Amino acid sequence: MQRRFGRDPMNVVYDSLIIGLGSWFLIWVVFLNPAREISQDLVSITAIRGATLASSAIVIFLLATLLFADTERTSAVWFAASAIACSLIGDFLYATNQSGRYEISDQFANAPYIASLFLVSATVLHPSVATMTSHSARRLKQPLLGRLVLTTTSLVLPVVVLALTNPTTDVDRTVRAISIFVLATAVTLRVVLAVRANAVLQAKLIDSAQTDSLTSLPNRGLMIEHVSAALEGARFSGLSPTVLFIDVDRFKNINDSLGHSAGDDVLVSVAQRLRVALPDRCIVGRISGDEFVVLDAKSKNQSDAVLLADLVLESFHEPLALRQGDVFVSASIGVAVFDREISTSADDLLRNADTAMYRAKDAGRNCVAIFDKSMLERVNQRLAVETALYRALERRELRLVHQPIIDIDLGDVIGFEALMRWDMEDGTSVSPAEFIPIAEETGIIVPIGAWALLEALTHLRSWINQGICRRDATM
Structure with missing residues (x-):
């Protein structure tokens, strides 16, 4: 059972303990004390029967730990939990008969025990029983709401019963006082544990938010x-x-x-x-x-x-x-x-x-x-050039100038070299040595290159049509 508690063992134990103690208080008030008062049997027999019923609180504690564990609930777990629940129902029906409150026929009182035996058999025969003692996969969604409801109910019901009923004997008064004291102690320890766990979690969250996970250095x-x-x-x-x-x-x-x-x-x-x-x-x-x-x-x-x-x-x-x-x-x-x-x-x-x-x-x-200060000025200038370069195409600030390539032997123009120039709206000319590297680093060179290619070939076609250069001229 301990292997199934996972990363939160103490919280599981304390919550289950609160449920077990609350169940014990109700078992005492509703079943054990009335049966003790009306029983005509020997004291030893009455004590044995009382101990058997009181052990139900321990069984409830174990059942809660089984269900509150953060591991996946396999079919074997559900069969085992159902078997325990049926056995508890049978114990409570038996105790009801013993307390003299109601008369329940044997066939109904024994039915939960028979169902419990079938469920125990199903638990043993199911293949997933092998994983019950191991720490299997952790559940992604924890049943926090159900756990909170059960724990709160186990705390509130004994307090309500204590307020609405009076002790019948000194033994009853003593048992009630001790039970409520132990329950209050368990709740106090659970609250202290929750506060400490919350403080540790908060410290971890702050640490993870302020440090690098790989090197553990400040971020x-x-x-x-x-x-x-x-x-x-x-x-x-x-x-x-x-x-x-x-x-x-x-x-x-x-x-x-x-x-x-x-x-x-x-x-x-x-x-x-x-x-x-x-x-x-x-x-x-x-x-x-x-x-x-x-x-x-x-x-x-x-x-x-x-x-x-x-x-x-x-x-x-x-x-x-x-x-x-x-x-x-x-x-x-x-x-x-x-x-x-x-x-x-x-x-x-x-x-x-x-x-x-x-x-x-x-x-x-x-x-x-x-x-030094000059570095900041250069950075600001580069940023300004980069920002303006994004809009240079749509503002038609870029232009091409062409340098002819001449065959010295023939004296003919055999091609042209296209050179890009950038004249900003304010009349400032930016050197290609400055804006071309920026365009390459930022990726703006792709649309600029496509525009330059189309513009250069358009000029070349125009010059060929006008007879300015040969038809096999290159660009």
Whole structure:
């Protein structure tokens, strides 16, 4: 039975205990006490009969644990539960006869016992009986409402009976008092357990919401909180908190060649290496993919930041030991030091470090770049060009100029080279060396290329028709 409790054993036990204790109280008041008062049998015989009926409370407890377990209820479980329920009904019918309240014929009193025997046979013969003692598949939907109703009923009914009926003897009063005390103790322990479980669950939810599941490092949200706290403290301490934005170079190649499991191993190894290489005052976080952030709230100037970045670079000199073998990786690092004139928030400082990291990638990777104001200006300019490029086609701002290709021996124009130019609405001319790479990175090059191809061939056909060039001229 214990194997079937699953991940929530104590809650199952306490809920079943409350149901068992509530059942015991009702059994005592309704059956045992009246039968004890009117019985003419010997004290030992009466005690044996009472103990037999009292054991029904234990059976009810076991039945509740069987049904409240978080594993799937197989056919054998239902047969066993039904057999226990029929046996209990038979006990209660027998106890009703003994209490003198009603007279029930033997054929009706014995029918539940006969049904119980058939159900026990069905339980033993059914193939799923082998899984009753094992922790089988967990139910996706737990019967929380039914469990709550049964537990609450087992608590409320004894209280109602206690309030509406008076003890008949001192023994009855004593049994009632002890039973209610034990029931109240079980309910109190259950409430304490529920409160503790809720607190643990809440702590786990907060932890999972603020940490990365793969590396157990703080995620972006928690890192922003740490950076914000560091900036708040810097206003009074005069320190200059530093943020390092670290990107693992060519991480996609590792995923593509060795698989995503190897990529996960690389990220875990990088996280461990950063923890070991950096001082204890630094906070390491993973904010997305292969991007890590390091916060040093105690740095005083840019020199401290550069030394910290050098420690990170040195930590990648040794290979990472993976299950697939040793792998060498490098990192591009962007450094941003808190400057009240540039950075006003944690988001600004992280953005500046990210900008510097991309500058390090452009510089050839495996190096460090320190943020300055000019980087932000270039980023803003690039963003403006990218945004305007999306509308350049529909605004007819793009045009083609053609450079003729001449056969020197013949002196004939044998083809043309089409060159794209972009003149914005405000009269600004953007160099192809600037907007073509942006178009390729963003995918806008596809519609632009289709337009350029159609435009160039249209011009070529027009010139051929006008006799300006030969019919076999190329574009």
